[in-house]
Structure formats: C-alpha cells, structure tokens
Amino acid sequence: MRLRSLIAAAAVSALGIGLTACGGDGNGDSGSGGDTLTYWASNQGTSLDNDKQVLKPVLDKFTAETGVKVNLEVIGWNDLQTRIQTAITSGQAPDVLNIGNTWAASLQATDAFLPFDDEAMKAIGGKEKFVETALATGGAAGKPPTSVPLYGLAYGLYYNKAMFAQAGLQPPTTWEEMVAAAKKLTNPAKKVYGMALAAGSYTENVHFAFINGAQNGAEWFDAEGKPTFTEDGNVNGVLRYLDLMQKDKVANTSNAQYDNGTKAVNDFATGKVAMVLNQNNAASSIVANGMKSSEYGVVAFPAPAGGQQVASHVAGINLSIFQNTKNKDAALKFVKYMTDPATQKTLGKPFASLPVLKGETPAFTDDPAEAKIFQDIYENKSKPLPLVPAEDQYESTVGKAMNAMFAKIATGGTVTADDVRAALKDAQDQVTAGG
C-alpha cells in the first residue's frame, strides 16, 4: 500500500503537473487502530481555523460519548477535490470526509466509498430522518447512496430594501419583474447596477445554467445518463442568464472577472448593486461588509412567467465514508452523530446551514422570515444537479463555456442563441469524449 501510494503520487507529479495539494503527509492514513477516526472537513466557516474552533467541542463530545478519537483536518475548497482524488488513487484516505454534494454521483462511480445500504442507513438512524430533496443528492437513483446530507444550502435572491423602496419597487416574483426592477435600479454613470453576477466563476455559472434550464423544464442528461446539453430549454435558459449582462445590461461587465461569489456579495453589501444571487450562508459576509440584516430581504430566485418554479439546485455538503476504512463501525457511529438533531443544531448557526433533517427549524439566522424563505426554497423549490457520474464533467465544461461567453460579452462581443448552442455542443462533446 505504501509503495503503491508513493508510485501514484510520483506518477501524478510526473505528468508535469504542479499538484500543490498532495496528501502525502501521512496523517490521512486510516490504519490508526480501532478507536481513532480521521475526518476531513470542508471549509464552512470564515476560515480554516474558525472551522477547527467550531468543530473541536463537537468532536470532543463525540469522543466523550463513544470513546472514539477523531483526528480532524479542515481542507479549503480549492484543494478538496484534488485531495479526494489523491486519496482515492493512493488509498491514503481518511475514514470519513465532507464532499460537495454535487460531486456525490461522480464520486460514487469511483467505487471508493461505502454505500449506505439498508443496514448502514439503519446504523446512522434511518433514511427517514433526512429531508427528501437533501437525501436525493446522495448518489445516482436506484443505487444505495454513498453519501448522506450534512449541511443544506440554497440560493436566494437578496435585495436591498432601501433601494427598492426609493424606486417604489416590490420584491420580484417573476423573472420579468426582476429584470424590470434591475433595469430601473441600474445607473452606470453612478456605477450602480441592478444585479451582480459571479460571471467568472465556473461553479456559480453552471449552477445558474442548470437552474435556468430547469425553469424551462429542460434536462441536461437523459435517463441513460447521456448529455442533452443542446436542448432548446437549456440553450434559452443559458441565454436568458447571459442576457442579464448582454441585453438587459443590469450587471456590470467587470462581473466577468468575478471568479467567486464573494465579490458579488461584497458589491451588494456595499450598496453598489441592488440584488445578488447567493446561497443562504452569504449573510455573514454581507453583515461583515457593513450591511445590517434588517437592510436586506430575500425572495426565491424567480422563474419566467409560466416557467417551472425551480429557484435553486440542492446545494450543500454531504458526508461519505471511505470504503477501505478499518473502522467501519466507528465511522458509522460518527456519521450518525454528525447527522443527529443536536449536532445539527449546534453547527447550523456557525456554518449557516439549512437543516437536512425533517422537522427542524433553521438556526442560521435570527430572522424567522428569512429562515422560512430559505427552508421553503430548499425543501420545495430546488432540484438536485444531475445525479450522473459525468456530473463533474458537466460542471467544468458547461461552467467554463459560460465563463467564456460572459468574457466575450464583457469585451464587447455578442453571444447569440446559436453561439450558446455551439458552446454547449462543444461542452457535450468533451463530456462524451471523456467517457
């Protein structure tokens, strides 16, 4: 095992690739005995240290209850996927880890993770305890999931109450109302725009390609898992989203350089834009940038009149157990503990997550209206990203195609429906070629 992982690490570096996040430090080794678990947590809080501080008492409590020690490592988002890949390839893996829930089906396809079959599900407290849409993200349909929901997230449309009141506007309920309001609030001379988009972030972009396609009733993959990117509904959905910058001009072209959601949120919090689309955990950065929580409102991201009411993908974090864990029982106990109502309540506030368990109320905000809106979006108006093995390829190819189209618009070019179709065809070909 040791030699194999060494060769694997060496082989990866031999590709001439600067792999910065090699998990070669050995602390990911699962062979540490029956009463110790290694847990990789993704970065949820304001910093890696903040995550450690939040998790430490929770993990200590688990140790006190079960006698199982937990070695915690918090991993930043940029490194997480590569770390997981390295762990799968080398076998130097943690026992339990957090994954982005959109990767679930892709990771499931590697066969490196423990399936939560009936017995395993029972061990962690039964599948009935989870919100259905959340549990649906666990893996491909018809197979035992290889991950279970841990933290729930959903997109919402944040709006600046004062700016809306001043312009005599009501919070939008349809796409058309949203665009009209955004146009009214846009004033390029004053550098104020109706909306900010993370138009340079391929992950954000693919989410909105998905949501806009879903609002048109389109699917990105057929029942056999074959890509159907060029369906009219997808093409029109993508174009509708691009048009916020292109035709409607309610977003600043420099948004094409926003390679993560935080920059758009900052623009919103500092009053440069009237609306922003972000997940429910944006509240802390909005407040950190000086906007009081009473100064903004949230509504579901609206669909065009007559469209499907899809306002978000089912976003969030799932928990997986590595197949080759030597501590299966302890790992299951740990998953049960982490998805326990008490633990969920403790972590819900600092990590600003929506409950993944039925009958729980969100703890991430003190504003009951905001909590209710997000919970409603999460449970009733969201749809999981395609639960197919090629989901990761879908994310990267379609997301990057969106980046390129936004860049074209920002630098003065025009993107037509045919251009969108051609770009999506390109993305689809790459997915098919990747097999």
Add this chain to the structure above:
Amino acid sequence: MAVAVETRRRAQGQVRGRPPRQPGQKSWLPYLLLAPAVLLELLIHIIPMVVGIWMSFVKLTKFFIANWSAAPWAGFNNYRIAVDLNGTVGQGLLRSFLVTIAFSLLTVTISWCLGMAAAVALQPTFKGRSFVRTLFLVPYALPAYAGILTWNFMLQRDTGVVNHVLVDNLGVMSDRPFWLLGGNALTSLVTVAVWRLWPFAFLTLMAGLQSIPRDVYEAASVDGAGSVRQWRNITLPSLRPVNLVLVLVLFLWTFSDFNTPYVLFGTAQPPKGDLITFHIYNASFLTWNFGSGAAMSVLLLLFLLVVTSVYLVITNRRSRRA
C-alpha cells in the same frame, strides 16, 4: 619501449582509466555507494515516467482510479482522441498548443533582450551598481505565487493599479480594458512571465560577460570598433556557449510553465491564456480523465524532446563549423 613504460606505470599504480584494485578492496563497494542515487533516480524519474506512459494507454477515468492498476487497456485511443482535429478535444489541444508556442517565443525573446540589455548596461562600474543588480533580481527571488498573485490584483479591470494609472492618471485610454479576459490575456501572461524570467537571463548573461577578458575590448577599441561592433563581434560570439544553454532552458521553462497561468487566471482561464500544461491539468483533473491527460503529457514530452534534439544538433553542427 611502450610496453616497458606501461609496465612501469602499472607497477606504480598509474594506469590510465581504472586504478588497479588494491588487495582487500571490496568490489561491491562502488555499487553500494551508487545505490542510493540509482534508487532515487528510479523512484523520482524512471518509475513515474514508465507509469505515466502506461497510464496513457489505459482508460483511466473516475470509474477506475480507485483500483487503477486494473484499468482497461485503451491502446492508442487516448492518443487518437488527443490528435483528432475533428473532435473537440483535439481542437482544444491544438489551440492551446499554438497559444503556448506564441507565448514561449514571445517570452523567451523579450526576456533574452531585456536580460542582455541590462547585463551590458551594468558592465561598467558605477556608483550603486550592486544595488541596481539586486533590484533586478527581486522578481526572481520572490516566491512565484506571491508575485503572480500581485499581478492578478494589479491587472483587475476596476480595482487594478494598471488601469488606474493608464486610465485615471495618464488618460491614455478612455475605456477601462480587461487585462485578464479576451484578447489581452496573452499580453498579460507574457508580461508576467517575462517579469519572472528575465532576471535569470540577466544573471546568466552577466556571469557570461564577466568571463570575457577586458583586453579584447581594449584592443578592439584601439582598432576603432564602436560599442555596437564590439557587442556584435566580441560579446555575442563569446557568449555563444552561454546563450545556447540559456535559450534552451528558457524555452523549456516557458513551454512547460504552469504556475503563471494557474495563479494569474485561477479557474477562470481565458482561451487566449490556455497554456498547454494548464490545459492538460484541466483535462486530467477537472474531468478525471487521467488516461487522456497522460497521453497529452507524453505527446508534450515527445515534442519537447524533438525540439531539444533538433536544437542541439543544429547548434552543435554550427559550433563545429565555427
């Protein structure tokens, strides 16, 4: 006679080549001493390279990476997809290859010119010379990530200092251009790469210049050669061996540069900045297709081997003729 000399030498233990074995000396000792180096060479270079080549012939997708030694054989399929110019993958690879060629030629040329100019300018002694020299070496000494990340900030459209100076202070342009998107991406990439690379050219050329005897220049100037002629007829030919190595190394470095596009563009790399190593990284890691990524890497390796050998053959022939 010769035999006699040879015998005497041998008696004195002076045979050319291998010294005679002393009685009691262990024959395996040299191998033992070499073993760590051989082992490391195997581990660091040979084995990974063999594994990489093997990977390029298998279908190593996410379905097999957990048990990658059992990945099914793909034959030349990965290569076929990579060079198929009718397919999206092949077109993408070709595009990125062409971008990389343009990037490398520009970067090496500009870095060399700057390095040469600075090295020549700093030859005469003057007050503050060592300070200027140190200043020139700063980009080279700075950690790559920190330097490139700073460029990323500076080249932002709205908040970057570059646009601030060009548009707000100097008024050279009315509309703020994007530097990291669209057509300007390659310009920015070359600028940052040159900024990082030219101090190395400068350092190497300066060392080369110092090995040329001063009296050659004195003789030339007595004969009436101006500084341009001196440079062309003395400096350039004397620096030939240095330049041969320098240009090759600069080319190999720029061609396989990963850090600059990775840090400068992040995940939002524009097509005009899609350098080949970064392209391969995306092909392998973002879509989990390591077999096809490995095939592209092997192709890249072959290309660089061919370029290097052709370069060495040509330059060797020229220097033999000279």
